Amino acid sequence: MKHKLPFLISISCFLLYKLLQYSTGNRYIALLVFLIPITVLLINMILRKKLRYKSWFLSKHSFFLEKKSSTFTSAISKELLFQKLQEVTKSSSFRLVDSNSKSSELLLTTAANFWTWGENLYIEIKEGEKETSLVNVTAVTIYGSYSWNRNHKNYQHFYESFQQSLTI
Amino acid sequence: MAIVVNLDVMLAKRKMQLKELSETVGISVVNLSILKQSKGKAIRFSTLNAICVALHCQPGDLLEFVPDETQKRL
Known part of the structure; x- marks a missing residue:
């Protein structure tokens, strides 16, 4: 299960991105919504x-x-x-x-x-x-x-x- | 604590360093230091046995009961 996690996250992110893009009609807003928490997570993973x-x-x-x-x-x-x-x-x-x-x-x-x-x-x-x-x-x-x-x-x-x- | 560990006394008698004892009995220097300072919570029979073998002594040579102030009053 541990090795499947990145794959599952990637699929979930992609689906959520598509959903946001569809509902807002703007793909940059959808990307921004994802970029902020992902950036925070990446920074924390590096600094920890x-x-x-x-x-x-x-x-x-x-x-x-x-x-x-x-x-x-x-x-x-x-x-x-x-x-x-x-x-x-x-x-x-x-x-x-x-x-x-x-x-x-x-x-x-x-x-x-x-x-x-x-x-x-x-x-x-x-x-x-x-x-x-x-x-x-x-x-x-x-x-x-x-x-x-x-x-x-x-x-x-x-x-x-x-x-x-x-x-x- | 009422139980005092006289490991330092026995080490001096046998002219042995803590590091040497650590290598002989397979217990880390840190754990032996804690034991020496009577700061441990408990001692295993296996540990006691290993130290007695290494130092050619009896458990009574290592452990001593020294009543503290509250125990003296009883």
């Missing part, structure tokens, strides 16, 4: 793999993306936790695409499938009180203002993977 574009996805002006932030505390030091979370990612379904050891940030992605274009998880580790660390996880959709609870599930999956990894 770099931490430096984090603000683009997490900005409050990005109303077309759903974001969910959660924070948990860990007794492990910031530096050690940064390495630990990288290990946790390797053994989970997430893919570590970018990291910054200076700012203790990680960028994880989920794969695209029939239901979603994929989601990003931005992780930031900060020093907390009494030798603890604060882990801020922000799950964000790549395209779509509603994640169908996938952002929450991604966070839960990540948190559970981390908790399980503490059994050594």
Whole structure:
């Protein structure tokens, strides 16, 4: 099914384009209606793999993306936790695409499938009180203002993977 | 935590580095560091067994119960 998706999208786009062209009588308007969301999607797909574009996805002006932030505390030091979370990612379904050891940030992605274009998880580790660390996880959709609870599930999956990894 | 892991003490006694132990037992340095700092949630018997074999010690040499303030009052 995964390999048929581009074909199905192409056919759907073509049919919708024809419908708009027929109803408006102007093919340029119909093209424009498609070009805007497709361009946004393409830009997001390109920018999603770099931490430096984090603000683009997490900005409050990005109303077309759903974001969910959660924070948990860990007794492990910031530096050690940064390495630990990288290990946790390797053994989970997430893919570590970018990291910054200076700012203790990680960028994880989920794969695209029939239901979603994929989601990003931005992780930031900060020093907390009494030798603890604060882990801020922000799950964000790549395209779509509603994640169908996938952002929450991604966070839960990540948190559970981390908790399980503490059994050594 | 009331259970303290004396892995650093045993490593010093055996004059072994954490990296060396990691290669011997097949557990990452990160996980051993977490264990050494007593920050782990639980330890598997298989892990305990592997460390005891590598360090030629007993589980009691690695784990120690040190009651915290609330437990001392009981």
